[in-house]
Amino acid sequence: MTKIGISAKGRHLIDALRISQNPAHLTSEGMEPALQKALLDFGFLEEHEPTRPPQDLFDTFSGWRSQKGMLIDPTRTGLFDRAISAQVGPGDRVVDVGTGSGILAMCAARAGAESVYALEITQMADWAERLAKCNGLTNMQVVRGDAALFNAGAPVDLVMGEFAGMWLLEEWRHYAAFVQVRDRWLKPGGRVIPSASGLFLSAVDSRKLSYERGWGFFDAPVQGFDFSEVLTSGAYRPTRYILTAEPKDLVCTKEIARFDFLKGNPNDYLFETIVQFNYDVAGMFHGFVGHFTLDLAPGLTLTTGTDGRETCWHQSYFPMPARHVPAGTSVSARLRSFLTTDTQVLKFGITTAGPDEDLDRQTEHVFALE
Numbered sequence: 554m555t556k557i558g559i560s561a562k563g564r565h566l567i568d569a570l571r572i573s574q575n576p577a578h579l580t581s582e583g584m585e586p587a588l589q590k591a592l593l594d595f596g597f598l599e600e601h602e603p604t605r606p607p608q609d610l611f612d613t614f615s616g617w618r619s620q621k622g623m624l625i626d627p628t629r630t631g632l633f634d635r636a637i638s639a640q641v642g643p644g645d646r647v648v649d650v651g652t653g654s655g656i657l658a659m660c661a662a663r664a665g666a667e668s669v670y671a672l673e674i675t676q677m678a679d680w681a682e683r684l685a686k687c688n689g690l691t692n693m694q695v696v697r698g699d700a701a702l703f704n705a706g707a708p709v710d711l712v713m714g715e716f717a718g719m720w721l722l723e724e725w726r727h728y729a730a731f732v733q734v735r736d737r738w739l740k741p742g743g744r745v746i747p748s749a750s751g752l753f754l755s756a757v758d759s760r761k762l763s764y765e766r767g768w769g770f771f772d773a774p775v776q777g778f779d780f781s782e783v784l785t786s787g788a789y790r791p792t793r794y795i796l797t798a799e800p801k802d803l804v805c806t807k808e809i810a811r812f813d814f815l816k817g818n819p820n821d822y823l824f825e826t827i828v829q830f831n832y833d834v835a836g837m838f839h840g841f842v843g844h845f846t847l848d849l850a851p852g853l854t855l856t857t858g859t860d861g862r863e864t865c866w867h868q869s870y871f872p873m874p875a876r877h878v879p880a881g882t883s884v885s886a887r888l889r890s891f892l893t894t895d896t897q898v899l900k901f902g903i904t905t906a907g908p909d910e911d912l913d914r915q916t917e918h919v920f921a922l923e
């Protein structure tokens with residue numbers, strides 16, 4: 554009968570399994586190349602693309618200005634804290650993807666987690682570590698670098714992150730890093746915060762908004778002179794504007810997309826849909842106001858809409874050329890989000906048509922979500 558012995562590759566593997574107890578050895582920089590190759594060949598390791606964070610991410614998040622802008626919002630931070638307290642318990646291993654100041658990781662550590670990994674790519678990691686220490690949180694460990702390359706060493710119970718852009722979609726790269734951590738390290742039946750999101754648009758009827766931020770100003774005479782040529786030439790294109798909308802200006806609100814953060818991935822952010830916005834009484838259409846919701850825990854949903862408390866996300870106004878909408882009719886909108894192939898900027902295209910118009914013959918207005 555043939556005898557079986559351990560080959561050189563096998564010995565590599567056994568060595569690797571021994572050292573894999575220490576996550577530090579599993580970064581591609583720290584590992585002996587032959588060992589790494591053997592592990593890749595046997596499928597014990599796989600190659601992961603870093604999420605290529607954009608340069609401006611560092612400018613945006615590496616200082617207290619933006620971190621404070623998030624911390625100061627009691628609705629956002631308070632609801633995340635409540636969701637964490639409700640879902641984190643003793644013995645839990647938790648990962649916070651993009652910890653910034655460390656606030657959500659600290660909430661999880663306070664809620665009794667056995668260990669919390671706080672992942673941060675900017676130098677805010679230093680502050681997260683310092684503040685955890687100041688607060689006596691010995692069960693929280695800050696891990697520097699791109700979360701997409703994180704190694705938890707063993708499955709975790711909960712993966713969380715606050716990766717919502719001003720209209721949710723902007724921070725799709727951060728969401729991509731969250732998905733990589735989730736898919737690699739969340740144990741079967743594990744939990745995520747947030748678990749889902751709804752993306753909403755409301756048709757807007759507001760001459761004031763259109764005049765100040767949209768197409769209205771050049772549509773009207775300026776000191777009695779016709780300036781509409783500025784609009785027809787394409788020289789002036791209103792962009793998405795962050796503001797606090799007036800509920801009275803919103804005619805009809807529709808959920809245009811829904812995202813599942815337990816199972817989904819950033820490709821879900823690229824969608825196309827046609828939605829009807831109904832006008833019960835005659836009115837004007839001046840574009841859309843967008844908001845989103847985050848499902849944080851069973852029965853606990855954060856909304857950035859005008860029906861909730863003001864948040865640091867406010868609302869997003871997407872100006873469109875004005876149109877009159879008769880009572881009992883609707884504005885049809887083709888909505889599509891896409892990435893530009895060259896610069897990978899997420900864009901949102903809106904085409905609208907009145908009741909007697911063909912959507913396919915209308916002009917699309919494209920907004921950069923940056």
Ligand SMILES: C[S@@+](CC[C@H](N)C(=O)[O-])C[C@H]1O[C@@H](n2cnc3c(N)ncnc32)[C@H](O)[C@@H]1O
Pocket residue numbers: 604606610614615623624650651652653654655656657672673674675677698699700701714715716717726727730
């Ligand atoms: C919206 S802030 C949230 C900060 C904190 N969690 C909070 O709730 O206040 C997102 C944070 O994630 C970090 N981040 C984004 N992409 C990352 C990545 N790929 N790896 C690690 N950190 C990332 C940013 O630098 C930023 O500090």
